[in-house]
Amino acid sequence: MHKVGLVSRDPETFTPLRPTAAPVCVTALEKSPSTPSTSDFPPPCQEPRGSTADAKEQDHATPGDWDSPTPCTEWSVRDLVNHLVNEQLWVPDLLAGKTVADVGDKFDGDLLEDDPLRAWTESSQAARAAWLRPGSLVTIVHLSFGDTDGAEYCWQMTTDLAVHGWDLATAVGADAGLGDELATAVLDHVAPQVAAWQGTSWFADPVPVPDDAAPQARLVALLGRAP
Template identity: 30%
Template sequence: MPVMTRATERTAGLVRAVRREQLGSPTPCEKFDVEKLVNHLEWVAEMFESLGRGGPALEQGPYAGDFPERAARTLAAWSRPGAWEGVSSAMGLPMTTLAHMFLVDMVVHGWDLAMATGQEYEPDPEAVARALAFTEQMVEMGRRRGVFGTPVTVPQDARPFDRLLGLIGRDPAWSPLP
């Protein structure tokens, strides 16, 4: 829970710092500009709050501009006793798997947002280690479901975060400039 909290709060801080004129900017996540990425984060927070409370998977709604508030509710849901136990009836996956899915989204989309908006981003090393280990186990399923892109080759001795980015299809050297 502390790792999830740190990653989520870091991403919420990045979202708070986005300026209105940046909403149309491209991100390293090719299918999203900044506004669509923040909207995706809003949906992720809302859905994982529901799942953390034993509720259903939810459809994505329109952009609301309230990710930090949704993220706080998600953390509250996952901090409840027993939230990490058992299997989600909505997703058919262990609750620990869902928690790791959320963590990967917070760590990677935090980087996406920081790169797109010119913010500093240094992810928590423990969050990166957990996200990388989880993603290495789930990457093929993620690709089949269209969640991860084609891998980007990074040097064998690359730092763990760059390996995570490359594994899911992000170029660690991405820049908004052509």
């Protein structure tokens, strides 16, 4: 299994997800002139199921789990959580209009220090606050491959959290429990893109599952994980 970082800032390896439902995000915010509530966002951009799930799964981890392997073969549990924290820390700056060059290397290295759960909680809460500001889904975000809107960035971040939430839960023996609504929304968004990702370092090849498999199983299998 390979690491996945859909919002990678390496222009040599990144091909952006193309939005299939971003207009839903945009329409919702255009109808909401005040600060948006979570109900203004489509399912993948509402209450951050990945955020709360990741916190529970980290809390489920024992001290010995931090060095344990994950479905992302190059990452331990600690490496995976560090990646998740890194991605969350970028959100406020990117939604504020900063470029990759502006941010530089300030989020490189070990971000967890001696309290991984605190690092995750603080970074994810800051990211959530940035998403809930007016205009977050229609703002222009400057990523390494070029400019995109906040709605597409939201899809990328949601996919990253959903898949890595499953990775983390699997690594520590917990139930990811993504829920059918979130898993289906992400599955429908990424399915048209998967063929273009084959041969990259992002995912292993899709894993066959029964036609009647649950949405969570179909999502992780499509992205190269054995549910």
